[in-house]
Amino acid sequence: MKTENISKIIADELKIKVFQVDAVTELLDEGNTIPFISRYRKEKTGELDEEKVRIISERLAYLRNFVKRQEEIINKIEEQGKLTPELQLAIEKTTKLQELEDIYLPYKQKKRTRAQKAKEKGLEPLASTIILQNLAVGTPEEVAAEYINPELEVETAQDALAGAQDIIAEMISEDAQLRQELRKFLWNNAFITTTLDEEKENTDEGKVFLMYKEYKELVRTLPSHRILAINRGEKLECLKVKMEDDEEKILSIIGKRFIKGNSIFQSLLKDTVADSWKRLIQPSLEREIRNQLTETAEKQAIDIFGTNLRQLLLQAPLAGFTVMGLDPGYRTGCKMAIVDPTGHVLDHGVLYITHGEKGAAESAKKALALIKKYKVNLISIGNGTASFETEEFAAKLIKDNGLDTHYIVTSEAGASVYSASPLAKEELPEYDVTIRGAVSIARRVQDPLAELVKIDPKAIGVGQYQHDVNQKELANTLDQTIESAVNHVGVELNTASPALLKHVAGINATIAKNIVTYRNENGPFSSRKELLKVARLGNAAYTQCAGFLRIGGGKMPLDNTPVHPESYELAKNILAKLGADVDILNDKKQLEMLQAKIKIANPEKLAKDLNAGVPTVKDILDALSKPGRDPREDLPVPLTRKAIVKLSDIKVGTIMRGTVRNITDFGAFVDIGIKTAGLVHISELSNKHVKHPLDVVAVGDIVTVLVISVDEARGRIGLSIKQVPQEAKAI
Known part of the structure; x- marks a missing residue:
C-alpha cells in the first residue's frame, strides 16, 4: 500500500467517492473538528454524516500508521541486505497488519533462539540438505556425521540432526503462507474450552462462572460478552482456558507443504513438523486468536457502551419542573434537595423514611410542607439502596394528599462519583457530599445531558464489562460520544458549566474555564462575537465552536440558532427572499408565518439565486423555522408515575x-x-x-x-x- 492509495481504499470500504475522502482528509489536516466538518462543510464533503467523517478519521490514522510500518520494515530488511524486489513488492501489496508482520517474522530481531544457536554451530547447510529431501539411500546419521565438531559443542551426529531440526522448525513456523492457512483453519475449527477451579467453585467469586464449569464452544461462534466473561474468569484464576484443535489435521496440512517423496529424512521431518507446531506455531497462533477475540469483543462492548451512553445523554429533558431530588438511604436517611427549573438549589435536608412509623410520619409532614412551599411538581428518586421504600413513601404522599405531583425513578449511577468530585465542590461548595448527590439526581431529569457530562462516563453503568476492556479505547469512544451528543444538541453559552463547554467543538478544558471566568466577570454574553474576547479563544477555535453555542435573548437572533456566523449574511438574504428579517425570529406570531413560508420554500432555487450550496440553505431554513429549539424535544419524555407497584x-x-x-x-x-x-x-x-x-x-x-x-x-x-x-x- 502507498500513501496515495489510502483515499481509494477508504472510499471503497465506505462505498463513497474518493473526492469525499480527500475533502475530509484535507479538512482534518487543517485542524477542523469532526462535528464542525459534518455540520458546516457539507458542500465540500458531499454531505457525509458525522459517523462517516469519524470513520474516515480513524481509518486515515490507521492506514497512515500502516504505511509507516511498511516503510520501517522495508528499511530494516534492507539494512540486513536481504531485501529483494519480490519481497518489497509483497510488503507493498499487503493491506493487513497481520499479513505484514507474518512477512517480516523471519527478518525480525529476536532473542537467541535454538535455531540461531544451531546456525552458529555451522548446521545450516545440514538443515538445507534435509529440506531438499533428495537422498533416498543411507541414513540421516551418516549425512550428519560430517558436521560433528566438538569445538562447537556438536559432539555426535544426533546433536547435529537436533540442531538442524531446530533450524527447520523455526523456518516452518515463519512461513507466512502457512501461518495464514493455519490461522484460518483454527478460526473455523478450533474450540475454546473452560474448566472451573474446584477450590473456587463454591465461593462467591467462583459461582459467577458456574456456566463455564465445563464449557466448550467454537472460536468463530463465541459472542463478545462470553469472551469477556471467560477472560475475566481467567484473570481472577477461577477458570482455566485453553484452545482445542485437530492436531492430526494440522500436522497433515504442514506435512503436505514441507514433506515430499520418500527421502531418508521423512521420519525426521515428521518429528520436526510436530515440534514446530507444538513448540512454536501453536502457542503463537493461540495467543493471536485469543487477542483477536478479545479485541473484537472489546470493540463490541465499547461500541455498545457508546451507543447506550449517547441514547442516555440525549433523553428528553423534563424542562420547566421544580424538582425534589431524593437520594435514598437506610441508616443515614434519605437526602433531599429541591431545585428550581434552572437547577438552582432552593432547599435541602434529610428525610427519615425508613426509621419507623414516627420517622416516616414526620418525614411526610416535612416533605409535604416543602412541596407546597416551592410548588414541587416532580419528585426524582434515585434507584439505589432503599429506593423501593422511598418510592412507596412518595406514592403514598401523593395519593393521601391529592397532590398534582408525579415521581420518576432515576438512575443514580455516578451521582456519588460526581458529589465527591472537585467540580461538585466548586459548583456546590456550601453543601456536603450527600446533598450534592440529591441535587444531581434532581438535575439529571431536568437536563440529562448537562448533568451527566459532569460524571466519568465509566461510572454511569450503561454497558457491559466496561472495567475489562481497553481503558484508553473506552475513554476515547466515550469522549467522542459526549462530544457528538453535546454538539448535536447545542449549548446555552450563558448557563453552561465548564464540564459541558469543554465538549463543544474547538473548546478544551482551559478555554471552557476561561469562558465561565469571563462570564462571571463581565456578565452574560450578548453575542457570539464576544467569545473572541475570551482568553486563548482565537479565530480558529471561534470558527469551530460558534455554531454550537446558543445565546437566548441576545443582540442577534441568529445567535440562538445552529446557523454559523459565517452564514449570517446568507441567512439574512434567505429571510429577505421570504419577505422577513432576523427580528422575526423573536416574534412568536410572525414566526408562525415564516414557518409556513419555509415549508413551501424551494431550497434549490434559493441556493441558485443566492449562489450558495443547497445543503447549507436547507440547514439554514431548518434552523430558521425553530430558533432556540432543543432537538431533544422530538423524543418521548421519560416515564413518570403517581402510584407504585408493590x-x-x-x-x-x-x-x-x-x-x-x-x-x-x-x-x-x-x-x-x-x-x-x-x-x-x-x-x-x-x-x-x-x-x-x-x-x-x-x-x-x-x-x-x-x-x-x-x-x-x-x-x-x-x-x-x-x-x-x-x-x-x-x-
Whole structure:
C-alpha cells in the first residue's frame, strides 16, 4: 500500500467517492473538528454524516500508521541486505497488519533462539540438505556425521540432526503462507474450552462462572460478552482456558507443504513438523486468536457502551419542573434537595423514611410542607439502596394528599462519583457530599445531558464489562460520544458549566474555564462575537465552536440558532427572499408565518439565486423555522408515575410499563419501578429474529413488558416484550 492509495481504499470500504475522502482528509489536516466538518462543510464533503467523517478519521490514522510500518520494515530488511524486489513488492501489496508482520517474522530481531544457536554451530547447510529431501539411500546419521565438531559443542551426529531440526522448525513456523492457512483453519475449527477451579467453585467469586464449569464452544461462534466473561474468569484464576484443535489435521496440512517423496529424512521431518507446531506455531497462533477475540469483543462492548451512553445523554429533558431530588438511604436517611427549573438549589435536608412509623410520619409532614412551599411538581428518586421504600413513601404522599405531583425513578449511577468530585465542590461548595448527590439526581431529569457530562462516563453503568476492556479505547469512544451528543444538541453559552463547554467543538478544558471566568466577570454574553474576547479563544477555535453555542435573548437572533456566523449574511438574504428579517425570529406570531413560508420554500432555487450550496440553505431554513429549539424535544419524555407497584404484585403474567436502562449483547434491562431491573433476553424482544438488542430498543425507551419469571433468591426478574398481547394495557 502507498500513501496515495489510502483515499481509494477508504472510499471503497465506505462505498463513497474518493473526492469525499480527500475533502475530509484535507479538512482534518487543517485542524477542523469532526462535528464542525459534518455540520458546516457539507458542500465540500458531499454531505457525509458525522459517523462517516469519524470513520474516515480513524481509518486515515490507521492506514497512515500502516504505511509507516511498511516503510520501517522495508528499511530494516534492507539494512540486513536481504531485501529483494519480490519481497518489497509483497510488503507493498499487503493491506493487513497481520499479513505484514507474518512477512517480516523471519527478518525480525529476536532473542537467541535454538535455531540461531544451531546456525552458529555451522548446521545450516545440514538443515538445507534435509529440506531438499533428495537422498533416498543411507541414513540421516551418516549425512550428519560430517558436521560433528566438538569445538562447537556438536559432539555426535544426533546433536547435529537436533540442531538442524531446530533450524527447520523455526523456518516452518515463519512461513507466512502457512501461518495464514493455519490461522484460518483454527478460526473455523478450533474450540475454546473452560474448566472451573474446584477450590473456587463454591465461593462467591467462583459461582459467577458456574456456566463455564465445563464449557466448550467454537472460536468463530463465541459472542463478545462470553469472551469477556471467560477472560475475566481467567484473570481472577477461577477458570482455566485453553484452545482445542485437530492436531492430526494440522500436522497433515504442514506435512503436505514441507514433506515430499520418500527421502531418508521423512521420519525426521515428521518429528520436526510436530515440534514446530507444538513448540512454536501453536502457542503463537493461540495467543493471536485469543487477542483477536478479545479485541473484537472489546470493540463490541465499547461500541455498545457508546451507543447506550449517547441514547442516555440525549433523553428528553423534563424542562420547566421544580424538582425534589431524593437520594435514598437506610441508616443515614434519605437526602433531599429541591431545585428550581434552572437547577438552582432552593432547599435541602434529610428525610427519615425508613426509621419507623414516627420517622416516616414526620418525614411526610416535612416533605409535604416543602412541596407546597416551592410548588414541587416532580419528585426524582434515585434507584439505589432503599429506593423501593422511598418510592412507596412518595406514592403514598401523593395519593393521601391529592397532590398534582408525579415521581420518576432515576438512575443514580455516578451521582456519588460526581458529589465527591472537585467540580461538585466548586459548583456546590456550601453543601456536603450527600446533598450534592440529591441535587444531581434532581438535575439529571431536568437536563440529562448537562448533568451527566459532569460524571466519568465509566461510572454511569450503561454497558457491559466496561472495567475489562481497553481503558484508553473506552475513554476515547466515550469522549467522542459526549462530544457528538453535546454538539448535536447545542449549548446555552450563558448557563453552561465548564464540564459541558469543554465538549463543544474547538473548546478544551482551559478555554471552557476561561469562558465561565469571563462570564462571571463581565456578565452574560450578548453575542457570539464576544467569545473572541475570551482568553486563548482565537479565530480558529471561534470558527469551530460558534455554531454550537446558543445565546437566548441576545443582540442577534441568529445567535440562538445552529446557523454559523459565517452564514449570517446568507441567512439574512434567505429571510429577505421570504419577505422577513432576523427580528422575526423573536416574534412568536410572525414566526408562525415564516414557518409556513419555509415549508413551501424551494431550497434549490434559493441556493441558485443566492449562489450558495443547497445543503447549507436547507440547514439554514431548518434552523430558521425553530430558533432556540432543543432537538431533544422530538423524543418521548421519560416515564413518570403517581402510584407504585408493590413487590408482592410482581407475579408471572403481570403486564407493566418500564424504561430501558441498559442494553447488552444478550438483552435489555428494564426499570419497572422496583429496585431490581428486569431482563428482557434477546430472544424475548421480538417475534422476528433479532441480531442485536440495539436493533429493537434504545436506552430511555418506554416499553410494555410481561413478567415471565421471578427468582427472588437470586434477585432476578425475567421480562418479555414479544409475549405482550396486542390489546394489553400497562398498569
